[in-house]
Amino acid sequence: MDWNIDTKLSTITLDNCSTNDAMIEKIKDKLQLSTLLRDGSLFHMRCCAHILNLIVKDGLEVVKDGIEKIRDSVAYWTATPKRKEKFEETAKQLRIPYNKSLVLDCPTRWNSTYKMLEIAISYEDVFSRLKQREAQYTCLPTTLQWQFAKDVCGKLKLFNAITELFSATKHPTANMYFPKICEIKLAIGKWIISPNDLIQKMAEKMLTKFEKYWGVIHDIMGVATVLDPRYKMELLEYYYEKLYDHESFSQVRMIRQLCYDLVSDYQLKMSKDLGGSSPTIDGSNVGNDALSEYDIYIMRKKRARSSFVKTELDHYLEEDVLPRTADFDILMWWKLNGTPPRPAPALGIFFSFQ
Structure with a gap:
């Protein structure tokens, strides 16, 4: 506590476990919510990779019976070295x-x-020939x-x-997740109208999760996507038109407002850190410090001037997006281009969300 770590926390990313939820509530009880982003509403974040695993597991639970014979076939032909050898010989005979x-x-x-399905499917003809033998x-x-x-x-x-x-990205940042998650949502929407009933049920289970x-x-x-100079608001508009149709405008506006709110919160916190807490008027001290009201006036004026950060955010959003390149390093870009009063200091923590 001597290092004021409790005032420097942004979020905690955990997997989907009820015990974690209880732990988070205990941690929040020991913190001042006013020191957290949006009064702690963004404190507990779910792990993206873990949630993807849960989505797929829920979907596979529906279709497991449909692939059971392939699993049994693979189990049969991998049960002994002799069967493995026979399977390989048959594949070579069929020029596969x-x-x-x-x-x-x-x-x-x-x-x-x-992986099991991908490999087994490539040997479909081998399984058929072995059935004859x-x-x-x-x-x-x-x-x-x-x-x-x-x-x-x-x-x-x-x-x-x-x-x-x-998993292959050495330093994953949150901006890379958004387009992939949107693609998954769009894909699941297509699977729901599949002519195959089991695929439909699988998609419905996935969509619920x-x-x-x-x-x-x-x-x-x-927010993390907005901070990617290749995307900004444009990528949100592109995907939200597909995901929300007529509600896309309100959804984009909500994200835009959240960016401004976060910048405003950050600037207010910085003004407090630099200028100390706002002075209070005490009638008994007026005689001793006739300019105490002046101090309050100056503090309010500083807060009013904080709107220049919002203007900088506007300028950033109005600039053209950068070309998309595979080797783009967003952290390096902000290091070189994010000189104050750019919005990066206020919003940069969102790059770390996973």
């Missing part, structure tokens, strides 16, 4: 490149299920089951690509 060995998934890890092999998937597995694998491919992007998370985090991700 044997680049990857079959791998059985761990049901609690959706990415392993994706191996009487004990009785779990060959039907044509419809193979097609269903391809549909599921195609859906998981999006999640897998995004998860790999997040997604909306619960989206309602908490989308405004924070929106």
Whole structure:
């Protein structure tokens, strides 16, 4: 407490666990909410990667029976070294490149299920040929089951690509999450109208979990996106038109207002840190300090002048967006271009949200 760490906290990012919720409430009880962003309403943030895992797990729970025969087939042909060898020999006889060995998934890890399906699907003809040669092999998937597995694998491919992007980035920043999360929401919306009933149910289950998370985090991700000079408000407008249709304008306006509110809160905090607490009028001290009211006047004037930060935010938003480049380093850009009174000091903490 001697270092005033309690006044320097922004957020805590945790996974989706009820015990974490209880812990956060205990921490907030020991803090002054006025020192936190928006009085603590942004203090507890959900882990994006963890929520993605929960979304996929919920979806796979619906379709697990539809891919069971593929799992059984993989289990059969990986059960012994002799069967593995026979499977590889058959693939070579059919002139099918044997680049990857079959791998059985761990049901609690959706990415392993994706990998199992992706590899097994590439050897569909091998499984069919082995059915003709191996009487004990009785779990060959039907044509419809193979097609269903391809549909599921195609859906998981999006999640897998995004998860790999997040994990492969050495220093992930919050601005990279928003467009990917929006793409997931749009994709789920398409899956819900799939002609396959199981795919529909999977998408509905995913959407329920997604909306619960989206309602908490989308405004924070929106702020981080605004601070990306390649995107600013334009990317919000682009995606929100697709996601919200007629309500897109009000949603964009809400994120814009949040940016200004955060800048205003930051500037007010800085004025207090630099100028101390506002003096109070005490009738008994007026004779001793006739200029005490002047001190109050100056403090109010300083706060009124804080609007110049808002003007700087306006200037930033009005500037053209930068071209999109894969190797863009947003932290370095703000380091070089974020000289005061740019809005970065006030909003830069949002780059760290994950």
